[in-house]
Amino acid sequence: MTAALIGVLGGMGPAATVDLMQKIIQETAAGRDQDHVPVVCWNVPQIPDRQKSLAGEGESPLPAMARGIKALNAAGATHIVIPCNTAHHWFDDLQACSEAPIIHIASASVEMMEAEGNVGIVGILATRGTWQARLYQERLDARGITCITNSDDEMLSLFTPGCYAVKRGRREEGGALLERAGEALLARGATRLILACTEVPVGFDAIQSRLSTISIDSNRALARACVREWQASFGALQR
Amino acid sequence: MTAALIGVLGGMGPAATVDLMQKIIQETAAGRDQDHVPVVCWNVPQIPDRQKSLAGEGESPLPAMARGIKALNAAGATHIVIPCNTAHHWFDDLQACSEAPIIHIASASVEMMEAEGNVGIVGILATRGTWQARLYQERLDARGITCITNSDDEMLSLFTPGCYAVKRGRREEGGALLERAGEALLARGATRLILACTEVPVGFDAIQSRLSTISIDSNRALARACVREWQASFGALQR
Numbered sequence: 001m002t003a004a005l006i007g008v009l010g011g012m013g014p015a016a017t018v019d020l021m022q023k024i025i026q027e028t029a030a031g032r033d034q035d036h037v038p039v040v041c042w043n044v045p046q047i048p049d050r051q052k053s054l055a056g057e058g059e060s061p062l063p064a065m066a067r068g069i070k071a072l073n074a075a076g077a078t079h080i081v082i083p084c085n086t087a088h089h090w091f092d093d094l095q096a097c098s099e100a101p102i103i104h105i106a107s108a109s110v111e112m113m114e115a116e117g118n119v120g121i122v123g124i125l126a127t128r129g130t131w132q133a134r135l136y137q138e139r140l141d142a143r144g145i146t147c148i149t150n151s152d153d154e155m156l157s158l159f160t161p162g163c164y165a166v167k168r169g170r171r172e173e174g175g176a177l178l179e180r181a182g183e184a185l186l187a188r189g190a191t192r193l194i195l196a197c198t199e200v201p202v203g204f205d206a207i208q209s210r211l212s213t214i215s216i217d218s219n220r221a222l223a224r225a226c227v228r229e230w231q232a233s234f235g236a237l238q239r
Numbered sequence: 240m241t242a243a244l245i246g247v248l249g250g251m252g253p254a255a256t257v258d259l260m261q262k263i264i265q266e267t268a269a270g271r272d273q274d275h276v277p278v279v280c281w282n283v284p285q286i287p288d289r290q291k292s293l294a295g296e297g298e299s300p301l302p303a304m305a306r307g308i309k310a311l312n313a314a315g316a317t318h319i320v321i322p323c324n325t326a327h328h329w330f331d332d333l334q335a336c337s338e339a340p341i342i343h344i345a346s347a348s349v350e351m352m353e354a355e356g357n358v359g360i361v362g363i364l365a366t367r368g369t370w371q372a373r374l375y376q377e378r379l380d381a382r383g384i385t386c387i388t389n390s391d392d393e394m395l396s397l398f399t400p401g402c403y404a405v406k407r408g409r410r411e412e413g414g415a416l417l418e419r420a421g422e423a424l425l426a427r428g429a430t431r432l433i434l435a436c437t438e439v440p441v442g443f444d445a446i447q448s449r450l451s452t453i454s455i456d457s458n459r460a461l462a463r464a465c466v467r468e469w470q471a472s473f474g475a476l477q478r
Contacts, residue, residue: 013275022257038285044277049272168271
């Protein structure tokens, strides 16, 4: 038996992928290089746009994502993570072509929120694709937790342009728009936010958003899950 | 023919690897995810310590590095980069087991310095392994450029503890020590620095070092070389 090797299906977008890799390092208590989590990362962004595909405006990203999943399996990944919430719309199809289990980003996020306790109404900052796939609602409903998301107007004027600004490298501009999208959810009663799109923490970090303290960062949740799997496999090896 | 796929042999250390991936994104003029450089990254830090091995105090890192090189070739990498200067001590052995050409970090750094012009005496912030392998001296001698490095005392009290502090995640502490190592070279006449150890820019960034403006960051030089290879292959595809 071998220790875990975390496979990252990245590229959606590249900055969110690097953000995850950075957070895996931050979340590891390590005194030297060799104590850090081993990661193989497929950061190949030549994947059709997920949001456009779900809106019926472009080709499916599934074949390109499946190629990445296969490359990670071939490289020996024992667990796979995908630092893109919208991509989880195709979770079942991707899991079907992966021998390694895929850790679901919404499960990791909701577990992190529960571990922190004190949950009121939860605001979900997410693409329409993520919301319509009910990735978060299913998990929160099962726990009796109410969640809300942005209106169509807020999506059009704040969330979506904020998300694409981060993708273009205009992180402060994107962060400011995304923060306003978050504030709109607080104004409607949310007391916690889930940053259910991995561009959002990248934008929030760029402006050091005051909303970060009440937010569950789905990328950080995924990073913690990676560290847990690595430590569990490492412990298993030593037994 | 296919476009380039950049393979990153990382893990030495993991933070320097993520720093390179971040710089590849920063150095790419991209308006959307799909315009970014495709990267496959083997960030597996379970590699014996390079500095200790060269000091005769530990096993060779070569077999572990060679496994990474083979995994990157199997994943389809067309060019490989290694964001660790000391690892280039084994460059010829690694190139021998790689079908994809490896872009040499010292070549990329010296080319970036020449492109910026105005070169006086160059201070090399590097491990003893990098210095003893003459990675930078050979390339600078060939151009008639004088270079100097830290004394044994400075290595012991500033450079080496600074480098390992960054590896332990104590980036500000490490950055401050590494900055003092750089200042010692300026005091002896250097007018430019080459950050010839990829922990150094990570430390300098953490303290926003004033030395950054006169420094060539070997990781940024490598990132620019990756972007150039990607753009060249992409142009070739369109012709």
